[in-house]
Amino acid sequence: MFYNRDQMENRDFVIIGTGPAGISAAITAAKSGIEVTVLGEDPRIGGQIFRQIIPPLQAQRHYIETQNQILFRRLNKELEKVHIHFLSNTVVWGIFEDKIIATDSKDHPLIKAKKLLIAEGAYETPVAFPGWTLPGVMTLGGIQILLKSQGVIPQGKILIAGTGPLLYFTAAQLVKNGANVIGVLEASPLSQWMKWIFQLMRSPKLLWKGIQYLLILKKHRVPVYYSHVVVKAQGEEHLEKIVFAKADKHWKPLRRTEKTMKVDILGLNWGFVPSTIFSHMAGCEHECDPLMRWWIPKTNSNYETLREGIFVAGDCTGIGGVKLAVLEGKIAGIEVTFQLGRISKLMADRHQARLKKSLSRQQWYYEFLRKIYAFRSGLLHLLSDDTIICRCEEIDYKTITKIIEDGARHIDQIKRLLRVGMGRCQGRFCYPTLLGLLANILPLNELRKEDFSARPPAKPIPLKILSKESPLEEENNKL
Amino acid sequence: MVKRLKYIERKEAFTIQIDGESVTAFPGETLATALLATGKKKMRRTLKNKRARSYFCGMGICNECLVRLEDGTRVRACQTLAYPSMKIQTEE
Numbered sequence: 001m002f003y004n005r006d007q008m009e010n011r012d013f014v015i016i017g018t019g020p021a022g023i024s025a026a027i028t029a030a031k032s033g034i035e036v037t038v039l040g041e042d043p044r045i046g047g048q049i050f051r052q053i054i055p056p057l058q059a060q061r062h063y064i065e066t067q068n069q070i071l072f073r074r075l076n077k078e079l080e081k082v083h084i085h086f087l088s089n090t091v092v093w094g095i096f097e098d099k100i101i102a103t104d105s106k107d108h109p110l111i112k113a114k115k116l117l118i119a120e121g122a123y124e125t126p127v128a129f130p131g132w133t134l135p136g137v138m139t140l141g142g143i144q145i146l147l148k149s150q151g152v153i154p155q156g157k158i159l160i161a162g163t164g165p166l167l168y169f170t171a172a173q174l175v176k177n178g179a180n181v182i183g184v185l186e187a188s189p190l191s192q193w194m195k196w197i198f199q200l201m202r203s204p205k206l207l208w209k210g211i212q213y214l215l216i217l218k219k220h221r222v223p224v225y226y227s228h229v230v231v232k233a234q235g236e237e238h239l240e241k242i243v244f245a246k247a248d249k250h251w252k253p254l255r256r257t258e259k260t261m262k263v264d265i266l267g268l269n270w271g272f273v274p275s276t277i278f279s280h281m282a283g284c285e286h287e288c289d290p291l292m293r294w295w296i297p298k299t300n301s302n303y304e305t306l307r308e309g310i311f312v313a314g315d316c317t318g319i320g321g322v323k324l325a326v327l328e329g330k331i332a333g334i335e336v337t338f339q340l341g342r343i344s345k346l347m348a349d350r351h352q353a354r355l356k357k358s359l360s361r362q363q364w365y366y367e368f369l370r371k372i373y374a375f376r377s378g379l380l381h382l383l384s385d386d387t388i389i390c391r392c393e394e395i396d397y398k399t400i401t402k403i404i405e406d407g408a409r410h411i412d413q414i415k416r417l418l419r420v421g422m423g424r425c426q427g428r429f430c431y432p433t434l435l436g437l438l439a440n441i442l443p444l445n446e447l448r449k450e451d452f453s454a455r456p457p458a459k460p461i462p463l464k465i466l467s468k469e470s471p472l473e474e475e476n477n478k479l
Numbered sequence: 480m481v482k483r484l485k486y487i488e489r490k491e492a493f494t495i496q497i498d499g500e501s502v503t504a505f506p507g508e509t510l511a512t513a514l515l516a517t518g519k520k521k522m523r524r525t526l527k528n529k530r531a532r533s534y535f536c537g538m539g540i541c542n543e544c545l546v547r548l549e550d551g552t553r554v555r556a557c558q559t560l561a562y563p564s565m566k567i568q569t570e571e
Contacts (some may be wrong), residue, residue, distance in 0.1 A: 057487055081501040139535060142538070462552055
């Protein structure tokens with residue numbers, strides 16, 4: 001495959017991502033007759049939250065909680081009524097000037113969008129600590145995917161650690177499916193949770209769900225340790241045991257309370273951070289939120305970024321969950337419909353006003369999640385000299401602190417000096433930690449200006465798809 | 480490292496080769512699932528320090544689960560469906 005402009009297709013409205021925001025925007029625009037193209041890496045739509053079992057695997061009975069299944073079915077029903085070009089199994093690896101999108105698809109290598117919506121979602125907040133690169137240490141999202149899309153559960157002694165609702169949810173799901181969960185380590189104190197639970201009264205459904213998970217854990221005798229963190233993971237070739245400790249309210253481990261536990265699988269979740277690789281690549285301006293250790297693209301109230309015609313929606317605009325994602329997707333979809341001349345400004349405004357009202361009613365949940373997952377400084381105390389910060393390039397804590405002591409002040413500086421963030425994950429798993437380290441030396445207003453640059457490829461692609469079909473080979477044949 | 484749940488309906492199994500060993504996989508399973516179901520834990524070694532790495536994020540962004548196909552291409556085991564007679568290599 002070789003990329004040249006003759007192959008470029010023009011499309012009216014292109015959406016990257018098939019999660020709740022992407023699908024909702026697609027439906028909204030397609031309903032008004034807009035030609036919509038949706039790009040997704042998976043064979044089916046849904047993104048991470050709606051992950052389904054991959055056919056022909058089939059679940060004989062409900063073995064997972066029906067989290068958001070009703071909403072997913074409703075969206076699917078609506079999708080049946082509209083016409084959308086869905087390009088599945090398509091990896092987007094670059095966004096270039098003029099909303100040109102490069103994919104790994106032979107049939108659609110280059111797509112030029114009149115309007116572009118980036119709905120790239122989120123991923124789990126990476127927290128570096130000694131041993132977090134060992135086989136057997138994985139994210140709770142990773143465990144969820146094994147269960148939801150593959151019908152398998154981790155084997156052996158499973159410990160779940162981090163903070164927040166996903167710990168209890170996943171632990172309950174696992175034990176219901178017969179997994180051996182030996183405990184849940186929650187970094188925040190129980191007293192803190194009691195206060196948060198009051199806020200959950202706004203959503204009795206959520207509160208009830210939470211209580212149910214805790215009851216399941218109780219029934220299966222899975223202990224929950226509040227104010228506890230994993231200090232290190234140990235093992236030669238894979239995880240064998242963990243050291244854990246009591247934590248203070250800033251999640252700082254109290255070393256004298258350290259204990260060791262034999263563990264086969266460690267599932268971690270510290271919340272989520274927005275994915276912004278594509279919005280960065282598209283040249284959108286971003287805002288850094290040091291407290292959450294994330295960046296979000298700056299937008300107007302219709303989710304259009306400062307780059308005209310480029311929109312963002314869903315968790316990539318800040319972690320708000322599925323309901324907010326749907327509303328944001330719809331608002332962006334209406335705006336695109338208006339900008340492409342299918343509906344009047346008046347009509348767009350009226351629709352959007354209604355949706356924005358629902359949005360503000362749901363805003364409390366965004367704030368709730370912010371409180372739970374806000375970064376606590378204590379986690380930086382987990383780092384030891386040889387703790388890997390950049391997993392791809394294997395750069396450790398000592399090397400990075402040395403460069404900072406020598407005067408490096410920006411993520412892009414550290415990147416150029418050490419190759420941190422230049423590996424295959426493109427900084428997704430080290431930038432949040434770097435931000436945490438810079439917070440020790442930079443004043444908050446300086447830290448807020450911190451940003452990074454993202455370069456293609458956003459996902460690894462074979463080099464051969466960038467070159468003309470083996471030109472050297474042809475030359476050789478001639479000789 | 481993982482166990483297949485009993486109440487999942489699976490079509491007829493096939494064999495793939497992992498490091499020369501015959502391994503059972505089912506249609507719809509990824510390379511990661513097939514590999515982890517054998518009890519194997521490691522997927523690759525890092526270039527610099529030769530440390531073992533494996534399945535981590537599960538959604539194709541951490542790239543820790545890279546394995547090598549017969550033609551030399553490296554793919555993310557969590558994002559690649561297994562198909563009959565596939566041959567993969569885990570060491571780097």
